Amino acid sequence: CQAGTLANHLYSPNIIAVGSSQKDENSYSLGHDDYIGLSMVDRFTYVLLEQLEQISLGSQNTLLTLMKKFHPSRLMSNPQYRFDLWKHRRLPEVLVTDFFGSTVTVETGIPRYPIVGEVLPSLAIQ
Numbered sequence: 001c002q003a004g005t006l007a008n009h010l011y012s013p014n015i016i017a018v019g020s021s022q023k024d025e026n027s028y029s030l031g032h033d034d035y036i037g038l039s040m041v042d043r044f045t046y047v048l049l050e051q052l053e054q055i056s057l058g059s060q061n062t063l064l065t066l067m068k069k070f071h072p073s074r075l076m077s078n079p080q081y082r083f084d085l086w087k088h089r090r091l092p093e094v095l096v097t098d099f100f101g102s103t104v105t106v107e108t109g110i111p112r113y114p115i116v117g118e119v120l121p122s123l124a125i126q
Contacts, residue, residue, distance in 0.1 A: 003019035003020045003021050003027055003080070005019070005022070005023050005080075006019060007019055007080065007082040008082075010082070010085065011085070012085065013085055013087060014085065014086060014087055014088045015085050015086065016063070016081075016082070016083060016085075016086050016091075017081065017082040017085075018067065018070075018079060018080070018081055018082075019079060019080040019081075020042065020043070020044035020075060020077060020079060021044075021075075021077035021078065021079070021080070022077070022078045022079075022080045025077045025078060026076075026077060027042055027043070027044060027075075027077055028042065028043050028075070028076045028077065029041065029042050029043065030042065030043045030046045031046075043074060043075045043076060043077075044070065044075055044077075044079065047069060047070055047071075047074055047075065048066075048070075051066055051069050052066075052096070052100070055096055055097065057097065058097075059095070059096060059097055060095065061095065061096045061097075062091075062092055062093070062094055062095055062096065063091060063094040063095070063096055063099050064091050064092050064094070065096075066096050067079070067081060
């Protein structure tokens, strides 16, 4: 896997890179469904989701405390971090809810595609 090595090629400002494993390491799954014959989730994603599910709206947990939850013993690999491109705020001050909790309204400028049998006001025959 060596996911952490991907971050070595990033140069955009104000990003934080986290990889589930370092060079010459694998990233492992945490469960297998014998019926469909596939792994269900990787260990890194499982630990991340487990921690995010415990955070509420007013939480004061920081991104740094979240990343400390990625214990190599649980992941069976060593996570790799890259913080040098992050210049926005000091990392210990970044709340998890600030980092992951953004809401954005997206406007594409393209009218939506009509559903079969639906007449949109702009397409109605006068």
